[in-house]
Amino acid sequence: MSDQVTNILLVGVGGQGILLASEILSETFMLAGFDVKKSEIHGMSQRGGSVVSHVRYGKEVFSPIVPEGEGDILFGFELMETCRSLPLLKKGGKVVVNDLCIAPPSVLMGQEPYPEGLVDRIRAGFPDVLLVDGQQLATEAGNPRAANTVLLGAVSKRLDIAEEFWLAALEKMVPKKAFAVNLKAFLLGREL
Amino acid sequence: MKEILSGNEAIARGAFEAGCRVACAYPGTPSTEILENTVNYKEIDSSWAPNEKVALEVAIGASFGGGRALATMKHVGVNVAADPLFTLSYTGVNGGLVLVTADDPEMHSSQNEQDNRNYAKFAKVPLLEPSDSQECKDFTRLAFELSEQYDTPVMLRTTTRISHSKSIVALGDRVTGLPEPKLVKNAAKLVMLPGNARVRHPLVEERIVRLGADGATMALNRLELRDPSIGIITSGVCYQYVREVLPHASTLKLGMVHPLPAALIREFAAKVAKLYVVEELDPFIEEQVKAMGIAVAGKDIFPICGELTPGRIRQVFAKAGVIPADQAAPQPETAAIPLPPRPPNMCPGCPHRGVFYALNQLKAYVTGDIGCYTLGFMPPLSAMDTCICMGASIGTATGVVKVVPEEERNKVVAVIGDSTFLHTGINGLMDMVYNNAPATLVILDNRITAMTGRQDNPASGFTLMNDPTNSIDFPLLCKSLGGKHIRTINPFDLEQTRTVLQEEMNRPEPSVIITNKPCVLVKREGVFQKGPVYTVEAEKCTSCRACLKIGCPAIEWRSGAGAKGKAYIDPLLCTGCDVCRQLCKFDAIGRSK
Ligand SMILES: Cc1ncc(C[n+]2csc(CCOP(=O)(O)OP(=O)(O)O)c2C)c(N)n1
DSSP: OOOOOEEEEEEEEETTHHHHHHHHHOOOOOOOOEEEEEEEOSSSSGOOEEEEEEEEESHHHHOSSSOOOOOEEEEEEHHHHHHHTEEEEGEEEEEEEEEEOOOOOHHHTTSHHHSSOHHHHHHHOOOEEEEOHHHHHHHHHHGGGGGHHHHHHHHHSSSOHHHHHHHHHHHSSSGGGHHHHHHHHHHHHHHH | OEEEEEHHHHHHHHHHHHHEEEEEEEOOOTHHHHHHHHTTTTTSSEEEOOOOHHHHHHHHHHHHHTTOOEEEEEEEHHHHHHHHHHHHHHHSSOOOOOEEEEEEEOOOSSSOOOTTTTHHHHHHHEEEEESSSSHHHHHHHHHHHHHHHHTEEEEEEEEEEHEEEEEEOOOOOOOOOOOOOOOOOOOOOOOOOHHHHHHHHHHHHHHHHHHEEEEEGOTSSSSEEEEEEEEEEEEEEHHHHHHOOTTTTOOOOOOESSSHHHHHHHHHHHHOOOEEEOSSSOOOHHHHHHHHHHHOOOTTOOSSSOOOOOHHHHHHHHHHSOOOGGGGGOOOSSSSOOOOOOOOOTTTTOHHHHHHHHHHHHOOEOOOOGGGGGGGGGGGTTTOOBBSSSSSHHHHHHHHHHSHHHHHHHHHHEEEEHIIIIIIHHHHHHHHHHHOOOOEEEEEEESSTTTTTTTTTTTBBBBBTTOOOOOHHHHHHHHHHTOOOOEETTOOOOOHHHHHHHHHHHHOOOEEEEEEOOTTTOTTTTTOOOOEEEEEEEETTSSOOGGGGGGGGTEEETTTTTTOOOEETTTTOOOOHHHHHHHOOTTTEEEEE
């Protein structure tokens, strides 16, 4: 095992299920035999604000937060929040982002438009971008609400962890009755 | 067995393993999940107290009765619990007592960033500081043991990054063979009248000296000698950051931050060429090291305000020449793109929204308080003028009306949530009525402590262990405090809300208005009911934007619709509260058919 620590950032809007996704990631890494730390801020952020969750794994992990500019993968649940967190990524970092826009208050109130051309702006700094239509693929898997799991599948493809650990973590963390759909969604994402 | 636990989950686990019998708390970020987890261990009696002072007093009683007891709170909660804490230091304990203070450097969810290590020094009690979840569990166990061994309450301090970070923890079993609790009289130790307290105080002084000496050999203070050219004294999450940023530096990792192990610090200082303290907030360790006559760098190069991060520490060390400048911090690949902010907002269907809309319209001077309703400060509601600490709204209103000219007094309205009113608001109302302050108090009773994640409170009708219990009758409570003008309103009825507010504001006497709609997040069956969803009839919408003035996240302005844009209601978010319909003069908003 190399001493390298891998840094993953999950970003989006409060209520999007980011905490569960980051728990599944952490569980997977632990099952695969790595040291894991993760960190996020809850509290005010639950009320529809921006959320950033940090997950780090490797042989030995010290800081629970990803040092600025050292993120390996940015896992974005929403476009604008993904852009906001780009400075956390390292040069050549990868982006997997859900093709979804959630209007912040100023946009809801018609004071300014939702910013345009965000995907291009991401690509300008980080060429390795996978834009995922999470809702569409999740609908194919049987439930539009499994969009996060599709994305998780896409992220899993970009990490060097055997499939068995992902599946074991999913089985442990996802409620039994939703497991079949989530498994399908995950595997669809893994094909991307 | 290994599990990934947050610091808070690990503290709960540590309490369980330590044989803790009673855990009591008032919720507060980032401490809340500790009690939400102790409640999963049936061996621990877990309860929400109405405030932190009561929580600590319950723990004190359990300790005096012979059981191990835990009290947890956020940093500002210790201000509320400080009175019992300082004298508990004199009495000491019977069963071990641990007080967790969860500090919030950077103020992620707090009104100040006070450094509660100072409380340990002030109250002369030991304070442990874990640096990951494993230590959260281990130090909690150890804290109970130290508490009994040294006859002292022990503080355990976390910060947001410790409480809310997760890491791998090896689980252990619950200890057995602790003495059974029973009543034992010992007035000389437990009745703190001057005569007894004068006997106890020297014991407190002697205890802290002994702990400081013993600390030099305690395993939780760890001297790690690596490169002798640089030595760093640190603790808590900063230890992890230092290891990340300067893996070769020697470190003195302190697990007990008060009292400091002076002998160990001297030993470390003698072994390294240049000494630094890396600590968040106050120069707590640094000043004491300096007082020992040891040269050390600290807040001369590190900020006092805000939390530290690996990046911030790297920058400081680069500036100080410890790290080559080109390794200071990776330059971001893209300059931060200016984007609209995404602040937190009240939920769709929140019963607080209409009240703040009315207060804004009435141009009230609102003395506010702490809870979800503090978001009433933000535009477009913009109806809060002060906010200090929990319970402060009422005293502040009483004070304001004492000084402002008579014609302005009817503008002053105090606003407080149910949990906050029960926490420390009751005394404020008692005073307002007793001293006849002509202000108006609005109690926003949403049946729950929403801000911190919808915990039950003495008005919710359930305990933390989910047993049905008494639910406080607010009108009756206010009446018993002497209130003469007490009215209940439906906050979703804007007309009624505004009229009643106006009438009570105009009354030159104290008055109380109580709202009666539950939080949309209450999960318990039958408390909150979603109504029929509303829609905008595009033909009737005149683009007047009146419905946007309540800032409901379910209402969206679609600038592309029609010539001037139109409002749209997201059916997935709408709860059917009806408030936006009342704002539309053109009947464009109605229930979906
Ligand atoms: C002394 C202290 N303890 C705890 C907190 C954390 N806290 C902030 S608001 C709040 C309770 C809010 O509940 P309530 O008054 O019912 O308002 P709601 O959020 O339900 O609208 C708590 C516990 C605090 N800020 N200060």
